[in-house]
Amino acid sequence: MRILLVEDEKKIAHFIERGLQEEHYAVDIAYEGEAALFMARTNPYDLIILDIMLPGRDGVAVCRDLRRNKLDVPILMLTARERVQDRVVGLDSGADDYLTKPFAFEELLARIRALLRRKSGSPTALLRVADLELDQLSHRVRRAGREIELTGKEYSLLEYLMLNANQVVTRTMICEHVWDIHFDSETNVIDVYINYLRNKIDRGFSSRLIHTVRGVGYILKEVLQ
Amino acid sequence: MKVNSIRFKIGVLFVVILGVVLVVYSTFLYMSLYITLYKELDDGLIAKAKEITRTIDMFVKRYGSGEEDITTLVKKVIVFEELPDPDDLDVLQEQWIHRVDILNLKDNYIAFLDIEGNVFMHSENLKGPIFFPNADEILDLREGVPVYTSSKVQNMKVRAVSYPYLFRGERLYTVQVGASLKSIMHILRNRLIHILASIPVILLVASFFGRLFVSRLLKPVFEITRTAHKISHENLSARVSKVHADEEMKYLVDAFNEMISRLEGSFSAVSDFSAHVAHELKTPLTIIKGESDIALRREREKSEYKEAITTIREESDRMLRVIEDLLLLTRLDFPEKAFIFEQFDLVALLNDLYEQSKPLARKRKLTMSMNAAVDHIFIRGDSLHIRRLFINLIDNALKYTAANGRICIDAAIMNGKAIVTVSDTGAGITAEDLPKIFDRFYRASSIRKQGTHGIGLGLSIVKSIVDIHQGCIEVKSTLGKGSSFIVILPLSVSTELIPH
Numbered sequence: 001m002r003i004l005l006v007e008d009e010k011k012i013a014h015f016i017e018r019g020l021q022e023e024h025y026a027v028d029i030a031y032e033g034e035a036a037l038f039m040a041r042t043n044p045y046d047l048i049i050l051d052i053m054l055p056g057r058d059g060v061a062v063c064r065d066l067r068r069n070k071l072d073v074p075i076l077m078l079t080a081r082e083r084v085q086d087r088v089v090g091l092d093s094g095a096d097d098y099l100t101k102p103f104a105f106e107e108l109l110a111r112i113r114a115l116l117r118r119k120s121g122s123p124t125a126l127l128r129v130a131d132l133e134l135d136q137l138s139h140r141v142r143r144a145g146r147e148i149e150l151t152g153k154e155y156s157l158l159e160y161l162m163l164n165a166n167q168v169v170t171r172t173m174i175c176e177h178v179w180d181i182h183f184d185s186e187t188n189v190i191d192v193y194i195n196y197l198r199n200k201i202d203r204g205f206s207s208r209l210i211h212t213v214r215g216v217g218y219i220l221k222e223v224l225q
Numbered sequence: 226m227k228v229n230s231i232r233f234k235i236g237v238l239f240v241v242i243l244g245v246v247l248v249v250y251s252t253f254l255y256m257s258l259y260i261t262l263y264k265e266l267d268d269g270l271i272a273k274a275k276e277i278t279r280t281i282d283m284f285v286k287r288y289g290s291g292e293e294d295i296t297t298l299v300k301k302v303i304v305f306e307e308l309p310d311p312d313d314l315d316v317l318q319e320q321w322i323h324r325v326d327i328l329n330l331k332d333n334y335i336a337f338l339d340i341e342g343n344v345f346m347h348s349e350n351l352k353g354p355i356f357f358p359n360a361d362e363i364l365d366l367r368e369g370v371p372v373y374t375s376s377k378v379q380n381m382k383v384r385a386v387s388y389p390y391l392f393r394g395e396r397l398y399t400v401q402v403g404a405s406l407k408s409i410m411h412i413l414r415n416r417l418i419h420i421l422a423s424i425p426v427i428l429l430v431a432s433f434f435g436r437l438f439v440s441r442l443l444k445p446v447f448e449i450t451r452t453a454h455k456i457s458h459e460n461l462s463a464r465v466s467k468v469h470a471d472e473e474m475k476y477l478v479d480a481f482n483e484m485i486s487r488l489e490g491s492f493s494a495v496s497d498f499s500a501h502v503a504h505e506l507k508t509p510l511t512i513i514k515g516e517s518d519i520a521l522r523r524e525r526e527k528s529e530y531k532e533a534i535t536t537i538r539e540e541s542d543r544m545l546r547v548i549e550d551l552l553l554l555t556r557l558d559f560p561e562k563a564f565i566f567e568q569f570d571l572v573a574l575l576n577d578l579y580e581q582s583k584p585l586a587r588k589r590k591l592t593m594s595m596n597a598a599v600d601h602i603f604i605r606g607d608s609l610h611i612r613r614l615f616i617n618l619i620d621n622a623l624k625y626t627a628a629n630g631r632i633c634i635d636a637a638i639m640n641g642k643a644i645v646t647v648s649d650t651g652a653g654i655t656a657e658d659l660p661k662i663f664d665r666f667y668r669a670s671s672i673r674k675q676g677t678h679g680i681g682l683g684l685s686i687v688k689s690i691v692d693i694h695q696g697c698i699e700v701k702s703t704l705g706k707g708s709s710f711i712v713i714l715p716l717s718v719s720t721e722l723i724p725h
Binding site for chain 2: 009011012015016018019022053080081082083101102103104105106
């Protein structure tokens, strides 16, 4: 899951970025409104965290602009403004959620999960394909009741594949949603990670879940025999 | 409607005034009718009395033998006890009868009295005199003055005139002629009933229209009340329409609307200010809370904890600075409590600051110079706050000047004032920012983009301190070339005495 964080206060941006990365999110940061607009238009983010008080174009204007451009990415406003009218303006400008500073980091994470869930259409934090289970809360993965240890990137990749289960996922999509802006898409890192995942998830089980679609990408699905 | 309402009071006043006017006017009309009616009646009565006496006199002159006493004559002439055969009457006598007929005495009461007041003859509808004249009236009659009286005859109100009559030029008698007051009383009673009935009706109608009118007049007041109820600290946008208001009410409505506008202005200033304060305090708090949240989520390396705690300490310091600045600004709003005024040497203070700032300037690769045109400039003020003033200016210069720039402090005396200029070769201030840089929490857009730490209170503190010392501050700035802040402070009296 790739998130755009728009925040002019560098120290706030820094700790949010670290916290989100620890939760296996790929995070890009914009320090002002114009940059945020450019980045949101050129990259398919899964979620945008938007501060309101920004130099130049403020958060509300950025939000309106994004919605006017038919971008339906979930937007979470994160701001020090807590008055009812500020919340109303923020939500009416097109934001999906509103969280005031200072905030508990756990709450921010829960709200991010809720927004992503709403987008993917899954009602809980537990993703399931066949006998493979992924708990977005505890980050635990099990197959047929057996615990599977994954690294951060492996987890992100599997989460993305499971959120898009039964659909073909291209390498570009994976690179855009699982890695951040600094990722060099020319390498075969994605294939390497898919291979790691296969070793951990499919090896030793009767049915394979990760399939290669030649020339296009990958698909995670249950093939019934 | 409440008793102490304007509507009620104006209504009552209206009804009372109209009532008094109506009563006075009706009384006047009634009295004049009364007087006119009585006067007409009296005139008629006296005419009849005169005619009776004249008739008697003329009868005596024509037919009298000079022997008849008045009783016989009266009987003959007026009462016609024994009506003569019409054939026996000569032309002249017929004329007399006619004449007496014209007098039409049938409905009148007639009595003849001697001058002592004893009745010796009266008409058949009387049992005695119409009234017995009292001593005063007898005196009047003796002098030939007629007397008017209202009295009662057989329970009937009667108006009568007593007319003195000098019979044959020797004896004085009194002729009383009276008439019933029935018809006059009837007219007057009718009129009185009309008046008494119409006044309440008029007052009722008038009070109804009066209330309607007052309601219309007071409409803007009700509107102001309605608007005032609508207004709260969250909604100050309501205004009273003055379309239907009268001239005086328009002033009231205008004043009211202006007051709300002023309130709206100061409310939004206060709310802007508190929003800024909240933002400035919440930002470090967010960092502190966020850093600790993340640090505590799992076991970490020693160095990570160290980093988190360092950030937390920095942010606590930042919060402390914000709070100190805010407290200082609040205290500057009440200078009499926070300031100790004394005489001190401004040049010494500036030299001290210059020495303090030099290492900082060197660290940032800036050259710094201090130039005083005189050895001492004595001013009266709070040296701690003046120090704060120049620290803020020098800090700004250090902060916003790029490496290899220059910062100059110049002090001089001009026109009896101390002039201190702090100039730099920094980024400068745009023309649109220039008027706002002394506002609380204002940060020029260029500065905000740089991401420099600062909360926009430094210059407003400078301005407050200058104002309290009855000085002034000017800014000259060229974008990209630098800015000069010129502080002008009054000298203390003794400086002017020191020759230089």
